[in-house]
Amino acid sequence: MDLDHRRELKAAAAQSLRQCEFSPKKLVLIYAGAQLGLSLLVSLLSYFLDLRADSASGLSGIASYSVLATVQSVLSLAQMLVVPFWAMGYRFAVLQIADGRQARPASLLEGFRRFGPTFRLKLLEGLLYFAVCLVGVYVGTMIFTFTPLAAPLYEAIMPYADAAVLDEAALLELEAVLYEAMAECILPIIAIVGGVCLLLLAPIFYRFRMADFCLLDAPGMGALRALGQSARLLKRKKWKLFRLDLSFWWYYLLVVASLAVCYADLFAQELGISLPVDARVASLLCIALYCLCTLALSWWRENEVSATYAVAYLTLKREAQLPINPNR
DSSP states (O other): OOTTOHHHHHHHHHHHHHTOSSOHHHHHHHHHHHHHHHHHHHHHHHHHHHHHHHHOOHHHHHHHHHHHHHHHHHHHHHHHHHHHHHHHHHHHHHHHHHTTOOOOGGGGGHHHHTHHHHHHHHHHHHHHHHHHHHHHHHHHHHHHHTSGGGHHHHHHHHHHHTOSSOOHHHHHHHHHHHHHHHHHHHHHHHHHHHHHHHHHHHHHHHHTTTHHHHHHHOTTOOHHHHHHHHHHHTTTTHHHHHHHHHHTHHHHHHHHHHHHHHTHHHHHHHTTOOOSSOHHHHHHHHHHHHHHHHHHHIIIIIHHHHHHHHHHHHHHHHHHTOOOOTTO
């Protein structure tokens, strides 16, 4: 069995899930429920902060607003820091299941147990993707300037090109003209820059796609070694992994649909649709509905999809004839 045998990979993942003593459905509900619950709590605090800002008066009102703002900031920071380690714990649990071992709620804490290597791995990945995106923005912007789509910008600049020095009034006028021209060009710029970034990121993303599993599969594995091992496992296998991704098109489509639900209020505003409730209430309702949709999707199919990737990792590992760590 290799990555070309997608049905066999999915069948093996389903079989491993059926053999679990602790219900995988409960496990994924704990994982997704905690993550989404924290997001909903942060959104609720933002809503109450907005209400308090409207009604805050006097020292007591300002004090209560400051307390809420501090709590919200702490929770937002906690959400940003905790979620990557929590997600690593779920991947560890899925890897255990795919490998015929038993996963329990305590497995979800594995990312925190391996805090140092996990932090370094995510930091290295973030810096790498950030650097690639910077190159993509530069290249994409240069490509845009050589296309006819940049004509509004050139037309805006030309009347001021012959002036050696611009006074303050001319500078303000040029700034306003450039702002209008940029507003007209923003969609082509986003499309070209986004396309270039995607082309540059895709090979790197697939090269290091298995780094999380590599790190979790061996207690002594470091971040750099995990990235290197992922690159070795996926050498000449990236296209096969991409085809496996395509086989889950329905799942990723539902993920995008859930995100669309989260921002439905903003889409309605852009389309000029008036909402029957206050904008802040509409935003909160959309976030709550998004959490429900994501929780339902996680309960329905998250285990099957994630376990398939874990089986794919184990398959790649067997093909590469990597030694099994006896301390797992």
